[in-house]
Amino acid sequence: MKTIAITGDKGGVGKSTISALLSQWFEHQNYKVSVLDADPNRTIYTWIEKCRDKGYEFCAAEKNADLLIIDTAGTSGSSLIRYVREADLIIVPFQPHIADLEIVVGWFLSINESLQKKAVFIPNRKEGTNEQREGILQISQIIKTQDRGVLLSGFANRPTIYPTILNALTQNYFSILKDVKTKEEINSNFSILKELLYGK
Numbered sequence: 190m191k192t193i194a195i196t197g198d199k200g201g202v203g204k205s206t207i208s209a210l211l212s213q214w215f216e217h218q219n220y221k222v223s224v225l226d227a228d229p230n231r232t233i234y235t236w237i238e239k240c241r242d243k244g245y246e247f248c249a250a251e252k253n254a255d256l257l258i259i260d261t262a263g264t265s266g267s268s269l270i271r272y273v274r275e276a277d278l279i280i281v282p283f284q285p286h287i288a289d290l291e292i293v294v295g296w297f298l299s300i301n302e303s304l305q306k307k308a309v310f311i312p313n314r315k316e317g318t319n320e321q322r323e324g325i326l327q328i329s330q331i332i333k334t335q336d337r338g339v340l341l342s343g344f345a346n347r348p349t350i351y352p353t354i355l356n357a358l359t360q361n362y363f364s365i366l367k368d369v370k371t372k373e374e375i376n377s378n379f380s381i382l383k384e385l386l387y388g389k
């Protein structure tokens with residue numbers, strides 16, 4: 190079984206949203222997925238419970254899962270580092286605001302030395318502003334200097350879709366997703382993760 194930890198030292202950047210999307214995406218591709226909610230706020234479990242109430246078992250703790258997805262809390266601490274160490278791949282969503290970059294990059298640099306795995310950075314809620322572009326450029330330059338850093342193209346800010354997607358689904362999100370741009374965006378990011386984990 191492979192393990193992905195969605196993590197980082199910053200709250201509210203889309204960790205739970207990306208964890209939920211990722212688990213739904215892999216499940217749609219016939220992987221057996223299990224989700225571990227390592228956040229005391231229980232964001233993912235709350236979504237799973239809402240779906241269950243509607244009769245849809247969303248990544249219910251599978252025996253013999255192919256993939257374990259761990260959603261962590263947006264604070265540093267020993268438990269977070271433990272999940273990071275145990276994972277095959279860590280995913281670090283961030284909002285590409287210059288003010289946040291130091292936190293994201295500083296955290297990565299502080300643990301990178303002791304990590305023997307890839308850290309995948311995902312810019313989230315992109316709005317195409319010059320300030321954000323500059324932020325992404327800066328982070329890409331820093332990541333390039335680190336062997337294990339990978340930067341994905343990331344996700345646009347889609348306030349009409351993202352807050353509601355996981356609210357009490359009755360079937361897999363990717364069986365009902367119609368929006369072509371969103372589909373392409375998610376596929377292009379997540380295909381790279383799949384390749385990093387399982388090869389081509």
Ligand SMILES: Nc1ncnc2c1ncn2[C@@H]1O[C@H](COP(=O)(O)OP(=O)(O)OP(=O)(O)O)[C@@H](O)[C@H]1O
Binds near residue numbers: 199204315345
């Ligand atoms: N690409 C996006 N476009 C629009 N809204 C988004 C996007 N990604 C996440 N959001 C919204 O941002 C908010 C925070 O997302 P989420 O709860 O996934 O962050 P988090 O990192 O898990 O937060 P926490 O640190 O509290 O666990 C949510 O309201 C979510 O719907």
Ligand SMILES: [Mg+2]
Binds near residue numbers: 232
């Ligand atoms: Mg969360």
